[in-house]
Amino acid sequence: MNAAVVSANYGFAEAERSAVEERTLTYIAAISEALREEMARDPNVLIMGEDVADPFGGAFKVTKGLSDEFGTRRVLNMPMAELGFIGAATGMALMGLRPVVEMQFADFISAGFDSIVQFAATNYYRWQGAVPWVIRAPSDGGLRSGPFHSQNPEAWFVHAPGLKVVAPATPADAKGLLIAAIRDNNPVIYFESKPLYRSLKGYVPPGEHVTPIGVAQTMRQGDDVTIITYGAQVHQALEAAQTLAVEGIECEVLDLRTLKPLDEEAILAAATKTGKVLIVHSANRLAGVGAEVAALIAERAFEWLDAPIARLGGLDVPIPFSPPLEDAYRPNAAKIARMARELARF
Amino acid sequence: MLSNEQRIELYYWMQLTRAFDDLMVATWRGGRGLGGVFSQRGHEAISIGSGYALAPEDVVAPMHRDLGCYLLRGMAPVRIFANMLGRANGVSRGRDVNLHGAGDLGLNLVGFISHLPHSLPVAVGVAMSFTYRREARVALTYVGDGSSSAGLFHESLNLASVQKAPFVLIIENNQYAYSTPLSQQMNIADIAVRAASYGIPGVVVDGNDVEAVYAATKTAVERARAGDGPSLIECKTMRMLGHAIHDGAEYVPRELLAEWEKRDPIVTYAARLVAEGVADQDELNEIAHRCAVEVADALAEAERSPFPDAATVTEGVYAP
Numbered sequence: 001m002n003a004a005v006v007s008a009n010y011g012f013a014e015a016e017r018s019a020v021e022e023r024t025l026t027y028i029a030a031i032s033e034a035l036r037e038e039m040a041r042d043p044n045v046l047i048m049g050e051d052v053a054d055p056f057g058g059a060f061k062v063t064k065g066l067s068d069e070f071g072t073r074r075v076l077n078m079p080m081a082e083l084g085f086i087g088a089a090t091g092m093a094l095m096g097l098r099p100v101v102e103m104q105f106a107d108f109i110s111a112g113f114d115s116i117v118q119f120a121a122t123n124y125y126r127w128q129g130a131v132p133w134v135i136r137a138p139s140d141g142g143l144r145s146g147p148f149h150s151q152n153p154e155a156w157f158v159h160a161p162g163l164k165v166v167a168p169a170t171p172a173d174a175k176g177l178l179i180a181a182i183r184d185n186n187p188v189i190y191f192e193s194k195p196l197y198r199s200l201k202g203y204v205p206p207g208e209h210v211t212p213i214g215v216a217q218t219m220r221q222g223d224d225v226t227i228i229t230y231g232a233q234v235h236q237a238l239e240a241a242q243t244l245a246v247e248g249i250e251c252e253v254l255d256l257r258t259l260k261p262l263d264e265e266a267i268l269a270a271a272t273k274t275g276k277v278l279i280v281h282s283a284n285r286l287a288g289v290g291a292e293v294a295a296l297i298a299e300r301a302f303e304w305l306d307a308p309i310a311r312l313g314g315l316d317v318p319i320p321f322s323p324p325l326e327d328a329y330r331p332n333a334a335k336i337a338r339m340a341r342e343l344a345r346f
Numbered sequence: 347m348l349s350n351e352q353r354i355e356l357y358y359w360m361q362l363t364r365a366f367d368d369l370m371v372a373t374w375r376g377g378r379g380l381g382g383v384f385s386q387r388g389h390e391a392i393s394i395g396s397g398y399a400l401a402p403e404d405v406v407a408p409m410h411r412d413l414g415c416y417l418l419r420g421m422a423p424v425r426i427f428a429n430m431l432g433r434a435n436g437v438s439r440g441r442d443v444n445l446h447g448a449g450d451l452g453l454n455l456v457g458f459i460s461h462l463p464h465s466l467p468v469a470v471g472v473a474m475s476f477t478y479r480r481e482a483r484v485a486l487t488y489v490g491d492g493s494s495s496a497g498l499f500h501e502s503l504n505l506a507s508v509q510k511a512p513f514v515l516i517i518e519n520n521q522y523a524y525s526t527p528l529s530q531q532m533n534i535a536d537i538a539v540r541a542a543s544y545g546i547p548g549v550v551v552d553g554n555d556v557e558a559v560y561a562a563t564k565t566a567v568e569r570a571r572a573g574d575g576p577s578l579i580e581c582k583t584m585r586m587l588g589h590a591i592h593d594g595a596e597y598v599p600r601e602l603l604a605e606w607e608k609r610d611p612i613v614t615y616a617a618r619l620v621a622e623g624v625a626d627q628d629e630l631n632e633i634a635h636r637c638a639v640e641v642a643d644a645l646a647e648a649e650r651s652p653f654p655d656a657a658t659v660t661e662g663v664y665a666p
Contacts, residue, residue, distance in 0.1 A: 084467045084501030091471020118461050126438050126447035127457040130665035185665035
C-alpha cells in the first residue's frame with residue numbers, strides 16, 4: 001500500500017481544500033470519530049463487542065476512549081460468544097436502541113451468521129419489527145495474518161435479503177458510511193478495511209458528514225478501461241491507473257462503496273463509458289460480489305461492451321499466511337495493471 | 347394470591363387456547379389449512395400461567411407452541427388464523443407461516459423464527475435495553491427441552507447473568523424434541539440444574555398446573571423487575587400431539603400419553619375451581635362455549651379474508 005498515491009483529496013472541491021490539512025485523518029481515526037459523534041448526538045447509540053471498553057479499547061483500538069467518555073453503560077464488553085451477543089443486539093435494536101457491534105475480525109462473523117441472516121435480516125419483512133443495528137467487521141488481508149484474520153465475507157451477506165452491506169475505501173467514507181449505517185433503520189454490515197487502518201490518511205469533512213448508502217463514487221476519470229472495485233482494492237486500482245496513465249491508458253475507477261443495494265446506474269454508466277470493464281475485489285472471485293456486477297453489466301449493457309468483462313479476485317483457496325502465498329492469492333496494483341492493459345489492447 | 351376472578355380468567359384463557367387449537371387441528375386435518383401448524387395441546391398452563399404474571403409493558407418472545415401467550419397478550423384470534431391461512435390481514439401479511447413471524451411490538455410481542463433458540467438471545471437483548479434505559483420492565487421467552495442442547499442456550503443465559511438482565515426463561519420440557527426423547531438429549535433429570543452454572547435461580551414446576559406456573563413466573567418477574575437479574579423456570583409437561591400437524595407421533599408410547607391425559611391442565615383446573623367453589627360447572631361450560639364461538643367466528647372471518655396481492659411481494663423488505 002502506497003499511502004502517498006492514495007492520499008489525494010478524493011474529489012472534494014478545491015474550495016474545501018483550505019480545511020484539508022488540519023482535517024486529514026487516518027482511516028481508523030475516521031471510524032472512531034463517527035462513533036464518538038453519533039454517541040454524543042444520539043443516546044440510543046451504544047457499542048458492544050469483545051474487549052471494546054477501556055482501558056483496552058478494542059483489538060485495533062477503534063473504540064479507545066469511548067467508555068471513558070460515555071461510560072460502560074454505553075460501551076459494553078461482551079463474553080466471547082458472537083452468536084449470543086449479535087442476537088442480543090437484535091433485541092436491543094427491536095426496542096429502538098442502535099447498537100454498533102464490533103466483530104474483532106470479520107472472519108468471526110460466521111459465528112453469528114444464523115442470527116444475522118435468519119433473524120435480523122428477515123425481521124422487518126416478516127412482522128415489521130425494525131432492527132437498526134450495525135455490525136462493524138474488520139476485514140481484508142495483505143497483513144500476513146493467515147486464514148482466520150484476513151477474510152472478506154461480504155458476499156455471504158449480499159446474498160441475504162434484508163441486509164445492507166457497505167465497504168468504505170476512504171477516511172471520508174469510513175466516517176460518512178458509518179454515520180449513515182448507524183442512522184439507517186435496517187441491519188447494516190459495515191466492512192472496514194484493516195490494511196487501510198493506519199496506512200491511509202485523507203480529508204474528512206468535520207462534523208456531520210453522511211455518505212448515503214447505495215451511492216457509488218467515481219474516483220478517477222478515464223476513457224479506455226473501467227475498473228469497478230471497493231475497499232482496499234480501490235487504492236490498488238488507483239495505483240494501477242496511475243501506472244497505466246504513463247503508458248497512455250486512461251482508467252475510470254469506480255468505488256462501489258455500498259455492496260447492497262448496488263448503485264446499478266453508476267455501474268452501468270461507468271461500464272458504458274469505456275466499454276471495457278475490469279471488476280476487482282480482495283474476496284475470492286468465485287460467486288463474489290464482482291460476479292453480480294458482471295452479470296448486471298452483461299444483462300443491461302451488453303451492446304456497449306468492446307471486450308469480455310474481466311474479473312480479478314482472490315483465488316478460491318483459504319487465505320494463506322506465508323508472504324509469497326498470500327501475494328499469489330491476492331489482487332494488487334501490478335495484477336490490476338496487467339489485466340487492464342490487456343483489456344485496453346483488446 | 348389470585349382472586350377468584352383471576353382464577354376464572356386463567357381458565358378462560360386456557361380454554362380459549364384449547365378451543366382455537368382444537369379448531370385449528372380439525373381444520374388442518376380436514377384439508378382446509380395451509381402449510382404446517384403446531385398444536386399447543388397440553389401446554390396451555392405454561393403459556394397462560396407465565397404470560398399472566400407479566401405486565402402489559404413487559405415484552406415476550408413466544409415460540410411456535412405458545413398460542414396462548416399470543417392470545418393472552420391481545421392478539422385477536424382472527425389475525426392468527428389469517429396468518430395461518432396466508433391472508434393479507436394475518437399478523438405477518440402473508441409473509442410468514444403459522445405462529446412464526448407473529449410479532450407485534452404494539453402488543454410487546456417479538457416474532458419467532460424456526461431456528462431455536464434464537465429468540466433467547468434476542469429476548470436477553472430486549473431485557474438489556476430495559477437496563478440501558480433504566481426501565482422497570484421484564485423480557486420473557488420460551489424454549490423447549492430440545493433448545494437446551496444448543497450452544498446458544500449457554501451463550502444467552504451466561505450473557506443474561508453477566509449483564510444482570512431483567513429476564514425470565516421458561517423451558518417447556520415436553521419430553522420430546524420432535525421424535526427424540528429426553529434420554530437421547532441429555533444426561534440430567536432436570537434442565538433447571540443448569541441455572542447453577544450461571545449463578546441464577548432455576549426451579550422445576552408442574553407445567554400442567556397453571557397456578558404453579560403463574561407463581562413461579564411471578565417470583566422470577568419480581569426478582570427481575572427489582573434489578574436482581576434473570577431466572578430459569580423449567581415446566582414439565584407432555585406434548586400431547588405430534589411435533590406438527592403432519593406428525594402422528596407414533597414414536598411416543600401410548601401409555602405415556604394416557605398417563606398425561608389424566609393430567610390435562612384444563613380438565614384438572616376446572617375440577618379444582620369447582621371443588622374449591624370458585625365456579626360451578628355450568629359457568630365453566632358457558633365459558634367453554636363462548637370460547638368455541640369466538641374462535642369459530644375468527645376462523646370464518648379469516649377464511650373470508652383476501653390473500654395478499656402478488657404485486658406486494660417486494661414490499662417491506664427494508665424499514666423506511
